[in-house]
Amino acid sequence: MNIPFTTNPRPDTGVYNAKLGIWLFLASEVMLFGALFSSYILIRVGAPEVGENAWPLGSDILSVPVAFTNTMVLITSSITMVMAWASLAMKKFDKYKMFMGITIALGLTFLVIKGFEYNSKFEHHLFPSTSNFMAIYFTITGLHVLHVIGGLIVNFYLWIPGAKMWESDPERFTNRIEVAGLYWHFVDLVWIFLFPVLYLL
Amino acid sequence: MSHSAEEVQKHVKVYITVFAALMVLTGVTVGASYLHLGSTAMNITLALIIAGIKGTLVAGYFMHLFTEKAIINWTLALTVVFFIVLLLVPILTELDTISLI
Amino acid sequence: MDASVKEKSSHDDHSHHEEAFIWKYVFSIDHKVIGIQYGVTALLFLFFGFTLMMLMRWQLAYPGEAIPVISGLFSETTMPDGIMLPEFYNSLGAMHGTIMVFLAVVPLVVGAFGNYLVPLQVGAIDMAFPKLNMASYWVYFVGGIVMLVGFWMPGGAANSGWTSYPPLSNIATTGQTVWLLGMVFLITSSLLGSMNIIVTIVQLRAEGLTWMKLPFFTWAQLVTSFLLLLAFPPLEAAGVLQLMDRLTGSSFFMPSGLVVSGEVLDIAGGGSPLLWQHLFWFLAHPEVYVLILPALGIIAEVIANNTRKPLWGYKSMVYATIFLGFISFTVWAHHMFLTGMGTAINAFFQTTTMIISIPSVIILTALMISLWGGSIRFNSAMLFACAFLPMFGIGGLTGLPLGLTASDIHLHDTYYVIGHFHYVVAPGTIFAIFAGIYYWYPKVTGRAMNEMLGKIHFWLSLIFINGIFFPMFIQGLAGVSRRLYDGGASYAHAQDYLYLNEFMSISAWLLALAQIPFIINFFISWKSGQKAGDNHWDATTLEWSATTSPPLGHGNFEVVPTVYRGPYEYSVPGKDKDFTPQNEA
Ligand code: HEM
Ligand SMILES: [Cu+2]
Numbered sequence: 001m002n003i004p005f006t007t008n009p010r011p012d013t014g015v016y017n018a019k020l021g022i023w024l025f026l027a028s029e030v031m032l033f034g035a036l037f038s039s040y041i042l043i044r045v046g047a048p049e050v051g052e053n054a055w056p057l058g059s060d061i062l063s064v065p066v067a068f069t070n071t072m073v074l075i076t077s078s079i080t081m082v083m084a085w086a087s088l089a090m091k092k093f094d095k096y097k098m099f100m101g102i103t104i105a106l107g108l109t110f111l112v113i114k115g116f117e118y119n120s121k122f123e124h125h126l127f128p129s130t131s132n133f134m135a136i137y138f139t140i141t142g143l144h145v146l147h148v149i150g151g152l153i154v155n156f157y158l159w160i161p162g163a164k165m166w167e168s169d170p171e172r173f174t175n176r177i178e179v180a181g182l183y184w185h186f187v188d189l190v191w192i193f194l195f196p197v198l199y200l201l
Numbered sequence: 202m203s204h205s206a207e208e209v210q211k212h213v214k215v216y217i218t219v220f221a222a223l224m225v226l227t228g229v230t231v232g233a234s235y236l237h238l239g240s241t242a243m244n245i246t247l248a249l250i251i252a253g254i255k256g257t258l259v260a261g262y263f264m265h266l267f268t269e270k271a272i273i274n275w276t277l278a279l280t281v282v283f284f285i286v287l288l289l290v291p292i293l294t295e296l297d298t299i300s301l302i
Numbered sequence: 303m304d305a306s307v308k309e310k311s312s313h314d315d316h317s318h319h320e321e322a323f324i325w326k327y328v329f330s331i332d333h334k335v336i337g338i339q340y341g342v343t344a345l346l347f348l349f350f351g352f353t354l355m356m357l358m359r360w361q362l363a364y365p366g367e368a369i370p371v372i373s374g375l376f377s378e379t380t381m382p383d384g385i386m387l388p389e390f391y392n393s394l395g396a397m398h399g400t401i402m403v404f405l406a407v408v409p410l411v412v413g414a415f416g417n418y419l420v421p422l423q424v425g426a427i428d429m430a431f432p433k434l435n436m437a438s439y440w441v442y443f444v445g446g447i448v449m450l451v452g453f454w455m456p457g458g459a460a461n462s463g464w465t466s467y468p469p470l471s472n473i474a475t476t477g478q479t480v481w482l483l484g485m486v487f488l489i490t491s492s493l494l495g496s497m498n499i500i501v502t503i504v505q506l507r508a509e510g511l512t513w514m515k516l517p518f519f520t521w522a523q524l525v526t527s528f529l530l531l532l533a534f535p536p537l538e539a540a541g542v543l544q545l546m547d548r549l550t551g552s553s554f555f556m557p558s559g560l561v562v563s564g565e566v567l568d569i570a571g572g573g574s575p576l577l578w579q580h581l582f583w584f585l586a587h588p589e590v591y592v593l594i595l596p597a598l599g600i601i602a603e604v605i606a607n608n609t610r611k612p613l614w615g616y617k618s619m620v621y622a623t624i625f626l627g628f629i630s631f632t633v634w635a636h637h638m639f640l641t642g643m644g645t646a647i648n649a650f651f652q653t654t655t656m657i658i659s660i661p662s663v664i665i666l667t668a669l670m671i672s673l674w675g676g677s678i679r680f681n682s683a684m685l686f687a688c689a690f691l692p693m694f695g696i697g698g699l700t701g702l703p704l705g706l707t708a709s710d711i712h713l714h715d716t717y718y719v720i721g722h723f724h725y726v727v728a729p730g731t732i733f734a735i736f737a738g739i740y741y742w743y744p745k746v747t748g749r750a751m752n753e754m755l756g757k758i759h760f761w762l763s764l765i766f767i768n769g770i771f772f773p774m775f776i777q778g779l780a781g782v783s784r785r786l787y788d789g790g791a792s793y794a795h796a797q798d799y800l801y802l803n804e805f806m807s808i809s810a811w812l813l814a815l816a817q818i819p820f821i822i823n824f825f826i827s828w829k830s831g832q833k834a835g836d837n838h839w840d841a842t843t844l845e846w847s848a849t850t851s852p853p854l855g856h857g858n859f860e861v862v863p864t865v866y867r868g869p870y871e872y873s874v875p876g877k878d879k880d881f882t883p884q885n886e887a
Contacts, residue, residue, distance in 0.1 A: 014270035017430045024497045027280040034284045035539035042291035079220040089209040129551030132572045185263045192255045196248035200234035290580045
């Protein structure tokens, strides 16, 4: 008794189950971040033009070089993720191990840098209660960090314990990497929008 | 999609080009934020256009959307529609400050 | 002992011995067991939510009088000397709404009915992701427990209404934080569940089961799942923002210069209370269609089967449902006409609200016309289905004056609103749930429920439920506000309508008694009901025609069916029996 189309695509839709599943999940994620983005616009537009409650310029408060580095880190991790999948598709398991390892390392780097960044904000007594700008900054980046952590856990599982599947069912394992990759790229994609919106404008 | 080894080999070249483009565009984003285009609105628009291009590259190539099956693209089209509706939230709240007629 | 259980389960992919109890009934990954788990848990929550409301009804009927008999059960902080405190009344109201919507009705129609029936109706051996399915149930369970924990928090459970409007909810007692955490669990559970249902319908349809051959119930589940998938995340976002406000002191929903108890709050300010309302109703309006669409699906199945003829206008019903799904995302601000959003927006949402009534009317009309000329079997399921039609009709029609800004100015926040949505949800969705239980009970248990008890249950419920909700329209039109702790006793304009309070309350308690035949029936029939065949109602859809009752353990079908025909081929001319199953060549 096996559920059909876990590995091979269903002929009329052309996709396997998990592929449709992850895209539906990402669709809901779009709505989640979309709602936060909407809230950001609403609160920003409602802020007074001048005075101490005026909306600040992100680059006056936050560190652009740090965020710039982090953007690079995350984009690089996206390409290594896609290479990890491509290596499996080319049946090169060793290369997969290497690229996945790099992806995880880059993800961790992102978190460490982010940690330092948060810390320096706290040291300057900048908290969510300080202003709505700081509040939205902490909320959105915090939620993004949670997504990165989630992705790291999945990637780590697929890197070591879950990689056994390569022996028993290589195609399904390749699919898993593709699905994990889709999620990871999405997390990258969110950051691509967050970076200019929060740090530069 | 079934991916033969040679096909994937070709993809890899594309991935690397896309990666380079993303790096460059990140630089451009930062650079553009130092331009003074007259108003914040203009700067925001420009930044969002660049981010949009980068996002399209990631979604289109890394996430294979350019060659993805119709069912996935339709699901996302649906999501985009509702996403746009969601963006009505801030617009609507400000609407009474803009006169329609 | 423990080790041997684990040992067994890790091998049971290949061996066919009996699974241990815990894997078979507790952490099962069989969609049928999960469906039953959802059903039982949600029925308990339904009962609990109902109890909260019965307490409120005492206070409304006899404001300030001590509750007899059971007053000893409550603490001094909720009911000193049996007299309900206003704060406790508020908690009851907020928790009644939350529990009924998020913990009872949605888990019943989607979690229980959807889970159990969708794979069977599409001819699948299980959901697409069985482990995710299990996770979704347990996340729901934890969410429910978290919600209940609120009652033991200092200050009691959440007390800012099920809508949790800030700034009030931002400064409310700890129960509100617990409420938000509970919501995060419930939303996660819904997301997992809806993904699963969509993938199952799209990917696991049996051979030959094309879109226009899907039973209407499955269509309704598909659209509902999309609503859950795309409408819930904004509420999750709003929940996160409110948690930030409450826990870190941010000001997303707090305007500048807010004065509480005579003092200006020391906050950054600059937030917008309206933002919450937008995000909340962005979910909550589609949510009401989540409550009603699966109910319509159940009713459609029951009506087609018991009139012994095809549904009238099946295709237009399907298209109307899809259209309804779309439009339901564009009407949310009709809950906010009185917030001063501005006339232009009001006009926009008033228009979309009028438009959305069109597909609803299409579906309802198609169902009514389906009755025409049928040789109707009036069993308990069908009686509930027949009553559903006019009751849902009343609920829908009374919504129109609410959707028009001019009349809504008068009606907003009165008992008229309570009457309106309860007609949709109680004699609407709840009746559909009863219809569904009577109809599918033989499939799930292999035995039919008792018809006599079913009919008593039906007639008494129909009478008393109208006794509760109809007078609400009268009070509402007279301007009695929906949130009054004393039911209007201290308001001059309400004096002439106070006598209705006692009438409604007594109806509510009698309605509770009217459920006794159902509860007895439900348990007795499980073991000693009349034995039902595999296809007890001579139905055409796959869950009846291709499985045993109850369906086989994990795997559902002896032979995975192939589909040759549409879902409702009843009384096809020239056939020797009056139904032709979908899997009959
Ligand atoms: C059938 C018996 C029921 C009775 C007698 C009943 C009675 C009531 C009453 C008296 C209120 C008013 C609370 C107030 O004054 O604020 C109320 C509120 C509410 N009810 Fe029910 N109810 C019933 C079933 C349901 C069901 C099945 C649902 C599920 C969807 C539901 C959903 C709600 C909601 C969401 C509210 C909250 C309204 C608000 O405070 O904004 N009720 N109910
Ligand atoms: Cu509504």
